[in-house]
Amino acid sequence: MIVINAPRGIKDRIPPEEDQFLALVSIAEKHLGQAGFKKVGLPIFESASLFTRSIGVETDIVEKEMYLFEDKGGERFALRPEGTASLLRLAIQHHLIEPARITRLSYQGPMFRHERPQAGRLRQFHQVGAEILGTITPQDNIDLLVVIDSISRELKLPGTTLFINNMGCSRCRPVFRKALVEYLETHQSGLCTTCKKRTETNPLRVLDCKVEQCQPVIERAPSIIDFLCESSRLHHEAVCSGLRSLSIPFTVNPRLVRGLDYYTETTFEFVSDALGSQSTWAAGGQYDGLIGQLEGPDVPGAGFAIGVERLALLAEKAGTLMPAHSHTQDISILPLGELAVPIVQSLIREIRNEGISATGIFGTTKIKQGFKQAERDGSRFLLILGEDEMARREIVVKDLLTGEQTPFPLSPLAGLIGYIRSVRSQEKISQLS
RNA sequence: GUGAGUGUAGCUCAAGGGCAGAGCACUGGUCUGUGGCUCCAGGGGUUGGGGGUUCGAAACCCCUCACUCACCCCA
Known part of the structure; x- marks a missing residue:
């Protein structure tokens, strides 16, 4: 194959x-x-x-x-x-x-x-x-x-x-065309082979020819402007x-x-x-x-x-192409352990409904790989939900840019949403300036 | 359609007839649930494909394919 x-x-x-x-x-x-x-x-x-x-x-x-x-x-x-x-x-x-x-x-x-x-x-x-x-x-x-x-x-x-x-x-174009054809016919020897053909088929295109040989003929050719x-x-x-x-x-x-x-x-x-x-x-x-x-x-x-x-x-x-943004996604969420997975899945849906972009990291339970995946995702935040957090009904929010780490309650989510939004709007302001 | 140049690891490139390499990326460790930095280790390749010359070809020759640039033409 x-x-x-x-x-x-x-x-x-x-x-x-x-x-x-x-x-x-x-x-x-x-x-x-x-x-x-x-x-x-x-x-x-x-x-x-x-x-x-x-x-x-x-x-x-x-x-x-x-x-x-x-x-x-x-x-x-x-x-x-x-x-x-x-x-x-x-x-x-x-x-x-x-x-x-x-x-x-x-x-x-x-x-x-x-x-x-x-x-x-x-x-x-x-x-x-x-x-x-x-x-x-x-x-x-x-x-x-x-x-x-x-x-x-x-x-x-x-x-x-x-x-x-x-x-x-x-x-007026036919008049010019006729004059051009007459001129070209008397200067055939100075033209390239394609231009010789073009004299018959499409004489105006001879004017656009870039072959060196044709240039002297073209330069002295009648100009459309004079025939308007x-x-x-x-x-x-x-x-x-x-x-x-x-x-x-x-x-x-x-x-x-x-x-x-x-x-x-x-x-x-x-x-x-x-x-x-x-x-x-x-x-x-x-x-x-x-x-x-x-x-x-x-x-x-x-x-x-x-x-x-x-x-x-x-x-x-x-340099006026839209810059490739460093953060293309708001958050990645890493569940640690089987019990955290369904909670993270429903969390993702709730967060997205708030207009915040989020993906889960389900392929690993190693926190180090979770960080690497979050970076690949282009996320500003990594949310971690492990056994400790679940026991406290909290989720840890790590700002990958500043390293700041803050726990937020899993329910209601308003505190977490508000925090993400405020950081994100500051990011936008600093991009504008 | 025509011509020239280039094809080596995922990416950028070395090796110009004698063991196929480096940097970046990737994986693991250093660091058992806290990334980026350091250091160490590892996986990766029929050198675009086919044929030929040679004891030996990534390298030289032929064919082929692809890409790039140019002609042509156009946005």
Whole structure:
């Protein structure tokens, strides 16, 4: 027999990682809630066609990274590679989109892409995402950036740059695309083999190529910003001036091309130089045609997703990850002798009902091992119930931090409960200061 | 999908052809119902797996698997 390990690219979270991870998710959710986003629960898998129709058939995500499977009825499903398509499906199905109004929804959970894992890249990773649906203004794009920026500030994320671009709209993007293709066709000799192919299939992606050979061609390529129509240009300028007046620093990057086909107008990426080569920790943008493309009302939307594992890497570097508490449990209780066992069991239940965490130590009657187990439990207190204590109808409470030892009556328990609570609240106060 | 690097005790790592080791962790004792510190002792390994070279392989060669990083791509 061979031991079974987690599948490649899956990150197990062992204590205290999971607590830190969930704390990070709830910090992000707190900021989203303050910005008026209502949470939705999205399924882990969807009809495969949802993603091919939204993300784009030519993209790597759809072409080679989806986890596809058939159920017993022969239906084709995919583990979701991203949240936006799924959220839009939900919003359309339940008629949550009011064209004349704004709907703000957020989601959180694992996403799946079959890629080679590396630093900051997993096959199962988590995103916290948000979408604004309805009549999108530049101010909505700015608000998305404000939310991400406030999360970044709370966590004091190191080395972050915000890159902004505008992909144009349904009118001006084709004009730019045509100009770009013409330019690329006359400069084929300067391009790498994949970019030669991309000239046909997905010319905008050439701008994002990092191959050394392509850089001179890319640098002299036409810039989307120069091709924006009047309304897109105003949109772009409104976003930029809005960010300036909010003192949110940013860099316009006309070569910023997102990997999903549906983006129009504003797109953005938050990049940190404190990550490895997978340096984008949050990204998003506007999508004018996508909702209509999924047979919903023909209105735009805009949104973003944060990569929680990447956020965790940054928060750890910043020292703002929730600290691993020294005491994760309030008390451990050690019964000494058969007679003490049932008393301890009912005691545990009573104590837990008071909102105090407690476990019993039933595997040993050696007091020394009891202490060691209490430490492993992460308990602040060890309660000992032996024959002497039972004779006196008492239980001994040992504070493992101070070494202080106090007997309390077994009934009523109020004295013991009050004592634990007072020490615990002092502990919390000292942690805050 | 491609490339490079690394796989030795639960963890971090030594040993670079000649007896497989240390620190931490774990168990017991010192200390019979009072932990953390000290000191002492102990359990733990087919050196990722398979094959080859050799009198002899953890080490050298081949294959394979896994992990890591990078390309690609992206959160």
